[in-house]
Amino acid sequence: MNYKKYKKFETVKLKDRTWPDHEIEKAPIWCSVDLRDGNQALITPMDIDEKVEMFQLLVQLGFKEIEVGFPSSSQIEYDFLRLLIEKNLIPDDVTVQVLTQAREHLIKRTFESLKGLKKAIVHIYNSTSILQRDVVFHKSKEEIKKIAVDGTQLVKELSKDFDGEVILEYSPESFTGTEVDYAMEVCEAVLDTWEASPERKVIINLPSTVEMDTPNVYADQIEWMCRHFKDRNRVIVSVHPHNDRGCGVAATELALLAGADRVEGTLFGNGERTGNVDIVTLALNMFTHGIDPKLELGQMNQIKDVYEKCTKMDVPPRQPYAGELVFTAFSGSHQDAINKGMYAYHQRGEGIWEVPYLPIDPADLNRQYEPIVRINSQSGKGGVAYVMDTVFGYHLPKALQGDFAKAIQNISEIEGEVSPERIYDTFKKEYIDLEYPYKFIKQRLIDISDESDEYERRAEVTIEDHGEVKTLIGYGNGPIDAVKNAFNSTDDFLYTDLMDYSEHALTAGSNSKAAAYVQLRPQGEELCEYGVGVHLNITTATIKAMISAMNRIYKNIKKEG
Structure with missing residues (x-):
């Protein structure tokens, strides 16, 4: 690779720059160029119906300035603008912009396309860069400036006979490759020709037609x-x-x-070569700093659908804010931090959004929380716990998280990504649906506080033990204590200690099922096992969880034996 064949473009030296001390405090004037810059970059340009659908999307998003094309360049662009005008599709608060080279016949054709409009931005341009002056046009600085001035003068003359208001926009194309003092000379000539004033402003557009240097250099050029x-x-x-x-x-x-003051760009950065600036990213960057972006981007999937339909381009999965995977974590440490951050956010009563790894709340873009964490072999207990919590409503105890995550990791190492449904099915199989050798049949709890000085509850638990139906009886100072003692009342079962217990409702409402988590340890053993029970009755759910834990103990002791 012969790097010596390239050279740096010598640009402005601005030693007393002030922009590094500034902050973005408000949204700029946005101008969408999706229907011109974005459209001309497509392998198959949009047809008129697609152009109308894209235009209506841009209006819906809140763009007040929309460049609708280059009507003097092709019949379809001319016809599209006429359709917008004749079908009254342009809202009163939206100004359409049309582009034309600063050439007489193209400017005149452009004005023909504008008939019937109350207001329009006429955007003229000619290239001013050193390279294009020397290689493309073979013209001097004065000759290039004359093109801009003559074009401006013609727009000015045609505007006098135009029924609506004309706003002039001028672009010294390839501004980044133009000497700034010469760019200023041309722009001032345009402003003077137009007789610009604070009441009759001109849009001077300074395009990075080709991005030639680091962003700070462009900022220096703009400040200069x-x-x-x-x-x-x-x-x-x-x-x-x-x-x-x-x-x-x-x-x-x-x-x-x-x-x-103003930014021209496209949705998702569509444009020639590597594209235009992505207005969606720019606007949402502001949004994440608490600035109103003045664009309505809260239906991101709908925006993507229309964009992809009209352009036949895909939004990449890692596209900021909009990509399928941008809110998705596979790494275990990331998943754990997101899980804890989401919990803390909801515990605080929401308010200010502060969640690790997520600079924006997906819900603000109408993106769902389910895909935030996806499980593969890189994932950890936090990710599995997050899926079980946010998708299925199970708040797994910490020790159970680690135990269950091992089972999911074993699956993912063989199968790859594990879907939430596969995770849930595995959870049910491992912790809820275990019914051998012990199976719950029914239970009865009796308050005996008036009959006994020692105990408050009597538990009668009917189970199936290796196919044989048995009723176990136990006493305790609460339902759980009584049930545990019922299981420990016979030599047919391992005598177990209750190590951990928690429960919660799975859903809201009177018909909500409860989930209970019980960790048991056989006396004299280091082995601890969790069981999970689900039932409308919390006591029944707890008993089922105990039986599940006993079945897991039995299975693992048998495996070890």
Whole structure:
């Protein structure tokens, strides 16, 4: 790889930059270019129906400026704009933008397409970069500037006979490859020709047509331009970043710190080459800092569906905020932290969102919590516990989490990713549905506090023991104590100690089932086993959990024997 064939573009030296000390405090003016920049980047461009559907999505999301295409470049783009106008599909609070090169016949055709509009942004451009001046156009600086000025003058003249309002936008295309003092010279010539004023502002769009340097350099260029406009108040400074170096979002954020007022970009960064800046990511980055992004992105799956349908492009699974896997953790340590963070968040009564590894609450995007944790061989007890809790409502005790996670890890090492349904089925098989050698049949608890000075409860538990029906009787100072003593009242069972007990309702309401968790240890043994019972009656659930634990003890002792 011959790296010496490349050279760095020499750009502005701004030693007294101020943008590093700034913060983004509000959303910029957003302009979607999905229907132009995004559309021209597609292998199969959108047809008119798809364009209408995309336009309506952009309106729904809250875009107030939408570049609808290059109507002088093709009939379908011209017809699409006419359809929007004639079918009255453009809301009063939305301004459409049209792009055209600063060439006479294209500008005139553009104005033909605008008839009937009350307001439009006419966006003219010509390339000003050193490379394009020398290699593409073979023109001097003065000749290039004249193209911009002549184009502006024509738009100005045609605007006089136009029934609606025309806002001028000018782009020195390939701004990042243009000397900043020359870019300023051209832009000021455009502003003067238009007779721009604070009441008649011009959008000066400074595109990173090709991302050529690190984001801080783009920020320096933007700050230099903002400082050197003759009258900053007559300019709306807009940026149109591309993503050639993979830094489009960062470059845009730094450009906003440097003074930009407006951002042109696309949903999910669709655009030529490596794409435009991703407005979804930009807006949600602001959202996670407590800033109103002025876009409605709360139905992320719907947005993705329309985008993918219209563009025939897929949103990558790791795309920030929108990708299928961006809220998903496979690593055990990540899963454990998320599990604990979600628990703490709900315990605090929600409020400020602070959950490890999740910079945004998936619910704010109408994304479900279930896929946050997915289980494979890299997962740990925290992840398994999270799935059992959030998907199925089982709050597993800590010791049971570790025990059950081992069983799931054994499965995942053979089968790969383990679905929540597979996890639940395994849990039932291992802890709930064990009915051999002991099976619960019925129970009866009697209050004997008036009859006995020693005990408060009498438990009568009917079970099946290796196929034989037996009724065991025990006494205790509470239901659990009485049931435990009933099992320990006969030599037919291992004498066990109750090591841990917990229970909770699985769902809300009067018909909710209860889940009980019991850990037993045979006396004289180190082996401890959990059992789980589920029933409408909490005492029955506890008895079933005890029997489950006894069955697990029996199975493991038999295995060891």
